[in-house]
Amino acid sequence: MITNMKHIKNELEQKGIKPTYQRLCVMEYLHEHLVHPTVEMIYDELVDRVPTMSKTTVYNTLKLLSGKGVVNEITITGTEVRYDINCQSHHHFLCKKCGKIYDVDVTCPFVNMDHKEVSGHEIQEIHGYFKGVCKGCLTS
Amino acid sequence: MITNMKHIKNELEQKGIKPTYQRLCVMEYLHEHLVHPTVEMIYDELVDRVPTMSKTTVYNTLKLLSGKGVVNEITITGTEVRYDINCQSHHHFLCKKCGKIYDVDVTCPFVNMDHKEVSGHEIQEIHGYFKGVCKGCLTS
DNA sequence: TATTAAATCTGTAATGATTACAAATATGAA
DNA sequence: TTCATATTTGTAATCATTACAGATTTAATA
Numbered sequence: 001m002i003t004n005m006k007h008i009k010n011e012l013e014q015k016g017i018k019p020t021y022q023r024l025c026v027m028e029y030l031h032e033h034l035v036h037p038t039v040e041m042i043y044d045e046l047v048d049r050v051p052t053m054s055k056t057t058v059y060n061t062l063k064l065l066s067g068k069g070v071v072n073e074i075t076i077t078g079t080e081v082r083y084d085i086n087c088q089s090h091h092h093f094l095c096k097k098c099g100k101i102y103d104v105d106v107t108c109p110f111v112n113m114d115h116k117e118v119s120g121h122e123i124q125e126i127h128g129y130f131k132g133v134c135k136g137c138l139t140s
Numbered sequence: 141m142i143t144n145m146k147h148i149k150n151e152l153e154q155k156g157i158k159p160t161y162q163r164l165c166v167m168e169y170l171h172e173h174l175v176h177p178t179v180e181m182i183y184d185e186l187v188d189r190v191p192t193m194s195k196t197t198v199y200n201t202l203k204l205l206s207g208k209g210v211v212n213e214i215t216i217t218g219t220e221v222r223y224d225i226n227c228q229s230h231h232h233f234l235c236k237k238c239g240k241i242y243d244v245d246v247t248c249p250f251v252n253m254d255h256k257e258v259s260g261h262e263i264q265e266i267h268g269y270f271k272g273v274c275k276g277c278l279t280s
Numbered sequence: 281t282a283t284t285a286a287a288t289c290t291g292t293a294a295t296g297a298t299t300a301c302a303a304a305t306a307t308g309a310a
Numbered sequence: 311t312t313c314a315t316a317t318t319t320g321t322a323a324t325c326a327t328t329a330c331a332g333a334t335t336t337a338a339t340a
Binding site: 038039040056059079 | 325
Binding site: 073075076077078081093095096102104105106118119120121122123124125126127128129130131132133134135138 | 213215216217218221233235236242244245246258259260261262263264265266267268269270271272273274275278
């Protein structure tokens with residue numbers, strides 16, 4: 001595992017975020033679980049390691065991190081927010097059968113485009129995703 | 141207004157959906173309000189015209205319609221689902237300040253691409269959207 | 281080290297969107 | 311008309327998220 005606590009601590013400090021233990025734990029979890037987890041998933045595992053962990057803290061931390069651009073909120077499913085620490089522009093695939101979200105490596109021109117506006121609106125984030133049936137569900 | 145009840149009735153019948161009065165009302169509302177309304181917005185106006193209208197019926201109808209591909213669910217905000225009857229492939233822009241969702245006419249290559257799979261996953265829907273600050277909020 | 285203010289964390293209660301469910305109503309065929 | 315089925319309705323439950331206030335930790339300062 002490349003990402004250790006030291007790295008993560010630096011990562012947060014560079015973004016002007018005080019690296020508390022709880023925040024480091026959430027960050028570490030996200031680095032180790034790139035499957036776009038829910039708050040529930042994050043909390044469930046962290047509370048085992050850190051029994052004092054509160055779900056509200058997970059919510060607060062994720063809101064802080066996404067506000068600072070350290071993590072991305074994925075709102076594909078419509079029922080709950082998923083989180084992704086991979087902040088390089090990339091797209092997602094949501095399987096309608098199993099609910100898994102995959103990273104998809106499709107390069108779309110406007111992801112890397114220079115003009116940061118469309119129809120006069122200032123673009124800050126670009127999102128793209130597919131829905132369908134994933135490889136695994138197709139063959140089973 | 142081009143879309144009248146007759147047209148909508150045909151539209152539903154062609155898709156194999158029984159054109160009940162409530163369903164026609166929801167469809168008519170969506171045709172007349174292309175601002176990507178919430179269930180709340182739809183219900184609030186319909187219940188004025190049709191006092192017996194139930195919010196559950198609005199939910200049921202929208203679920204039926206989106207299942208049949210007649211309307212699109214927009215899950216950009218993460219807090220509530222918005223509905224769009226414009227089923228031509230197009231993208232959206234969500235303003236982080238005012239919350240409005242705009243249609244955006246950006247043609248992205250993979251929207252019209254032929255191959256209906258990516259990494260072995262079968263693609264059924266393609267979604268793209270931007271987040272930022274809209275024209276109106278920029279100037280005010 | 282002691283003091284103190286500010287930031288963070290925690291647990292519980294509230295909110296709000298959505299769904300489950302069962303009774304009421306409408307529809308359509310026999 | 312009768313009966314089965316589909317649809318609608320209202321209420322209650324669920325589930326993710328937020329509000330909030332008290333407890334704890336942190337960091338600076340004397």
